[in-house]
Amino acid sequence: METARLIESLFHEGQLLAAAAAEAGPDAMVPTCPDWQVRDLLRHTGTVHRWATGFIAEGHTEYRPFGEHSELDGDELVEWFREGHGLLVAALSEAPADLQCWTFMPAPSPLAFWARRQAHETAIHRADAESARGGKPSPVTAEFAADGIAELLTGFHGRSRSRVRSEAPRSLRVRPLDTDDVWTVWVSTDVPRTEPSEEGPADCELSGTAEQLYLTLWNRLPLSAVSVAGEADLAQLWREMSAIG
Template sequence: MEISEHLAALDREGRALAEAAASAGPDAPVPTCPGWRVRDLLRHTGMVHRWATAFVRDGHTDYRPDGGEPDLDGDDLLAWFREGHALLVDTVRAAPDDLDCWTFLPTPSPRAFWARRQAHETAVHRLDAQSALAEGPRPVDATLAADGVDELLSAFHARDRSRVRTPEPRVLRIRATDTGDVWTVRLSADAPRTTRDAEGPADCELSGPAGRLYAMLWNRLPQQAVTVTGDASLARLWRETSAITWS
């Protein structure tokens, strides 16, 4: 995906998140984030948006901690969230292509990194916000979802901090049935290694529409939401060890 496509997704997903939060109300439980209510989701996501904005706007080339979550609620909290989301979209859109600032995943450029990362940060939390509604969340667009699966597998879980590991080498395959994208994840005692291919046999395959794979791999849907063939213990391993947490 191009930067312009990630920015369009970031804009769209953030607006949808705000709309769902307004409909659900700040006290509504968020089923996909046990223990959270909508106010917690807005405070967290709004904080992340402002944290990301500062790197792009101010050109920080080293890590800076976030500014903390606000003591806001109700309409004031929703307005604060919308303001921060719009500021993030505008800031990344206006940033130069040769932007130099801190990032934490492999990327063609810092501007491309922040557009992509915040598009997916916001899309995942849009699923959370809509899970608070009776009708539940709408699937993430297939193209965006496939891109997000790639970011999760090829970037987040390529890091040494990934806990998705097996004592002996195993192979997990992820197949998006609507977009045609396929990933092969080689598991071992080291960090996973992912390639975009279907080479060789797999011990377990997870297949389904990209939007369902995206939500399942981000632990927003149960593994039963996709088709699991082969050794289902690898699907359970993913569920138990793959969580990406804020730190």
């Protein structure tokens, strides 16, 4: 997706997250993040937003650790989140195209990286906030969901830190039914390798709408939310080993 559209998505998703968190209340449990309450979700996401803003606005070219989580609570915590989200959106909107700063996954540019990473960070945690609130979740476009799948498969699980491993080489295909995308993930004892193509038969295939696959691969929906064909234990292996810390 274009960087400008990702920034628009970040703005929209952050507003939805704040609204859902305010409606649910700080004590509400977050079903999609066991052991978290809404206050934990706001503190985490707000801290990530401020951390990312530092790289973008100040041009840090080396890793810097996260800051301290806010001790605010209730309405004040929601406003703290809104403030940090606004600062992030402004930093990305005002950053030059040739921005130079630290990143942690391949991207066309640091600006493109941070816009994409924070748009999907916020969208996934918006889904968490809405799970705490209950009711119908907000939709995302098929294009945005497919972009998030690509980031997860080729970015996060293209790194040595990915824990998705299999003693015997196996292949997992991911097929959205509402876009032209398809990915094949080759799982072995080495780093998973993802190809944006269909290379022969797969041991297991996950199919559904891009949105269903996006949330399922991020472990925000159960595997039953998508169609699983072939070796279901490979899908379960993904479920158990793919969490991003």
